[in-house]
Amino acid sequence: MADPATMPLIEVDNLGVRLNTSRGPAQAVRDVSFALKRGETLGLVGESGCGKSVTALSLMGLLPDSAIVTGSVRLDGRQLARLPDADYCKLRGNRISMIFQEPMTALNPMHTIGHQVAEPLRRHKKYSAAQARREAIALLDRVGLPDPARRVDAYPHQFSGGQRQRVTIAMALACEPDLLIADEPTTALDVTIQGQILDLIADLVEERGMSMILISHDLGVIAENVQRMMVMYGGTVVESGPTDEVFRRMGHPYTQGLFRARPKLGARKGTRLKTISGTVPELADLPMGCTFADRCPLVIDECRTALPPMVDVGPGHVVRCIRTDVSMAANVGALPA
Amino acid sequence: MSAQLSTPDDAPVATRFLPARTFWGRALRHRSFVLGGALSLLVVASALLSLVWTPWPPAEIDIASKLQPPSAAHWLGTDSFGRDIVSLLLAGARSTILVGIIAVSIGLSFGVCLGLIASAKRGWTEEIIMRFSDFTFAFPAVLSAIMLAAVAGPGMVTSIIAIGIFQIPTLTRLTRGSANAIWAREFVLAARASGKGAFRITVEHVLPNILSILIVQATIQFALAILAEAALSYLGLGTQPPQPSWGRMLNDAQTLLFQSPTLAVYPGAAIAIAVLGLNLLGDGLRDLLDPRLARER
Numbered sequence: 298m299a300d301p302a303t304m305p306l307i308e309v310d311n312l313g314v315r316l317n318t319s320r321g322p323a324q325a326v327r328d329v330s331f332a333l334k335r336g337e338t339l340g341l342v343g344e345s346g347c348g349k350s351v352t353a354l355s356l357m358g359l360l361p362d363s364a365i366v367t368g369s370v371r372l373d374g375r376q377l378a379r380l381p382d383a384d385y386c387k388l389r390g391n392r393i394s395m396i397f398q399e400p401m402t403a404l405n406p407m408h409t410i411g412h413q414v415a416e417p418l419r420r421h422k423k424y425s426a427a428q429a430r431r432e433a434i435a436l437l438d439r440v441g442l443p444d445p446a447r448r449v450d451a452y453p454h455q456f457s458g459g460q461r462q463r464v465t466i467a468m469a470l471a472c473e474p475d476l477l478i479a480d481e482p483t484t485a486l487d488v489t490i491q492g493q494i495l496d497l498i499a500d501l502v503e504e505r506g507m508s509m510i511l512i513s514h515d516l517g518v519i520a521e522n523v524q525r526m527m528v529m530y531g532g533t534v535v536e537s538g539p540t541d542e543v544f545r546r547m548g549h550p551y552t553q554g555l556f557r558a559r560p561k562l563g564a565r566k567g568t569r570l571k572t573i574s575g576t577v578p579e580l581a582d583l584p585m586g587c588t589f590a591d592r593c594p595l596v597i598d599e600c601r602t603a604l605p606p607m608v609d610v611g612p613g614h615v616v617r618c619i620r621t622d623v624s625m626a627a628n629v630g631a632l633p634a
Numbered sequence: 635m636s637a638q639l640s641t642p643d644d645a646p647v648a649t650r651f652l653p654a655r656t657f658w659g660r661a662l663r664h665r666s667f668v669l670g671g672a673l674s675l676l677v678v679a680s681a682l683l684s685l686v687w688t689p690w691p692p693a694e695i696d697i698a699s700k701l702q703p704p705s706a707a708h709w710l711g712t713d714s715f716g717r718d719i720v721s722l723l724l725a726g727a728r729s730t731i732l733v734g735i736i737a738v739s740i741g742l743s744f745g746v747c748l749g750l751i752a753s754a755k756r757g758w759t760e761e762i763i764m765r766f767s768d769f770t771f772a773f774p775a776v777l778s779a780i781m782l783a784a785v786a787g788p789g790m791v792t793s794i795i796a797i798g799i800f801q802i803p804t805l806t807r808l809t810r811g812s813a814n815a816i817w818a819r820e821f822v823l824a825a826r827a828s829g830k831g832a833f834r835i836t837v838e839h840v841l842p843n844i845l846s847i848l849i850v851q852a853t854i855q856f857a858l859a860i861l862a863e864a865a866l867s868y869l870g871l872g873t874q875p876p877q878p879s880w881g882r883m884l885n886d887a888q889t890l891l892f893q894s895p896t897l898a899v900y901p902g903a904a905i906a907i908a909v910l911g912l913n914l915l916g917d918g919l920r921d922l923l924d925p926r927l928a929r930e931r
């Protein structure tokens with residue numbers, strides 16, 4: 298076995314997911330590959346429906362039974378794709394955790410928050426009830442819930458949205474996982490609270506040396522919170538690289554479109570990026586060639602013949618486009634060279 | 635009403651959280667809950683009373699004083715064997731409730747388990763359970779009672795089992811349907827993401843969240859069981875003499891329908907009161923335990 302210091306924590310190779318949608322089977326994710334070392338952070342960005350959550354759920358083994366997962370997902374070298382559910386249960390919440398978009402619905406209304414935070418500790422770490430409770434109070438304190446010793450026995454509906462999201466973060470981090478997947482953790486929150494929650498997540502990730510996959514449709518969130526990023530479109534990764542590098546010289550017409558269309562400061566919460574002309578293609582009938590061809594300003598006939606290969610355009614920076622020479626000449630990006 | 639239970643989003647108020655008081659406060663103001671509760675209590679009280687006291691021994695036959703009109707000795711008169719009607723009604727409530735409780739318990743234990751399993755396993759397990767339940771659903775209680783009676787002989791146990799089996803498919807379907815809705819909720823996904831297996835999720839997340847639906851349905855099923863018990867006893871397949879039962883009283887009264895029609899009215903009214911009471915109670919509970927409000931708890 299390779300040296301654990303250099304071996305990636307999680308290694309995803311050629312991941313594909315086929316789902317049964319209302320319009321028949323569809324390839325929701327194809328050819329997604331990346332590797333993440335311990336302590337590294339990766340951002341996943343793209344419009345609604347591009348496959349970000351499906352990618353995340355496939356890492357967690359939480360896709361519906363009917364989903365067909367191809368390719369490989371390795372955690373510390375161990376194959377996770379198509380792992381039986383009973384084995385996966387031992388990893389979830391223990392070595393890989395996930396935070397969801399809706400703190401309103403991610404907590405069980407029938408149990409106290411203390412119970413819900415302590416529960417993974419009792420199950421995975423075999424803590425006693427008293428130990429788990431003490432740890433839960435400490436965790437709730439760490440995530441910034443006011444007066445945790447008293448509020449630990451309160452029910453989810455007695456908290457505000459931001460506070461509930463802090464509770465789900467405490468829940469996800471209880472067992473000190475190696476990898477945290479945060480699927481749009483602030484989309485449902487007020488703009489003023491979004492920054493606080495993201496800062497909290499970033500602090501905790503750094504403090505505990507975790508790896509993180511942060512999913513967002515907001516380029517600004519990605520720019521500020523992760524070391525590397527992947528842009529997804531129509532189930533494929535269209536651009537990937539170090540965050541600074543990508544923002545310095547955006548290579549894919551789609552990334553550039555996202556950048557130009559980014560919501561202005563102070564936009565209403567939940568605002569979606571809609572200003573690239575055209576709509577996301579239906580997964581069930583994706584075009585043959587480049588998935589972005591129908592909306593791309595630079596499209597030529599050749600784009601429609603086959604899925605473009607990944608092209609190297611900088612250090613660790615790859616773009617799935619055959620016209621990077623033209624697209625990158627425009628020099629779209631925020632950071633000075 | 636919902637204003638009482640919802641709390642403003644950014645001003646959580648712990649002191650306003652008084653589920654017990656709000657529940658009873660609302661319950662006692664709910665007309666069908668109160669009326670249904672009162673009628674059901676009346677039936678239960680009659681059954682309990684009959685355990686310690688009846689005006690006359692309910693099974694005592696006294697041909698000399700048969701078919702008497704209401705009097706000070708026999709408040710509602712006597713039947714064709716000279717038995718005291720009031721005593722028969724009180725003791726009949728006992729059989730009714732006994733059969734109802736056991737049959738609904740059978741229906742609930744099997745139905746809820748099968749529904750939860752179908753919902754947790756999905757795939758072919760769900761398919762088999764649901765086809766099996768469709769199959770059972772096609773047999774009315776009377777038909778299974780006749781078949782059972784042919785094998786085991788008629789009697790209270792036969793009718794309990796037949797009614798219990800008849801309850802299973804309805805409860806299986808209801809459980810599976812409501813459990814599937816809970817499985818689709820995000821907190822279940824979050825629970826799975828924290829590593830809980832299907833069994834734990836079923837017990838800790840699914841069951842508590844469908845409990846109010848099950849309670850309401852159990853009340854309605856109880857009413858159906860009472861009707862079924864009366865029907866089976868009436869047909870002579872259920873409770874056997876000398877054990878009193880409302881259905882048997884109807885059967886006895888049938889031959890004398892033109893001579894003394896009131897003999898049929900009393901057990902009929904008792905059955906109607908019990909069924910109406912339970913249905914009203916179920917309706918009241920449905921409003922009070924509305925899942926949309928229960929979710930807020």
Ligand SMILES: Nc1ncnc2c1ncn2[C@@H]1O[C@H](COP(=O)(O)OP(=O)(O)OP(=O)(O)O)[C@@H](O)[C@H]1O
Binds near residue numbers: 347
């Ligand atoms: N359980 C499912 N069954 C069938 N299709 C699904 C399922 N989950 C997602 N999909 C489909 O897969 C595609 C990708 O969905 P996904 O949830 O990954 O998008 P997303 O990038 O996370 O979008 P959003 O920003 O809205 O969360 C969508 O077209 C969606 O309709």
Ligand code: SF4
Binds near residue numbers: 587594596619
């Ligand atoms: S491959 Fe063609 S259609 Fe696709 S992004 Fe590049 S230029 Fe546009």
Ligand SMILES: [Mg+2]
Binds near residue numbers: 480
């Ligand atoms: Mg999503």
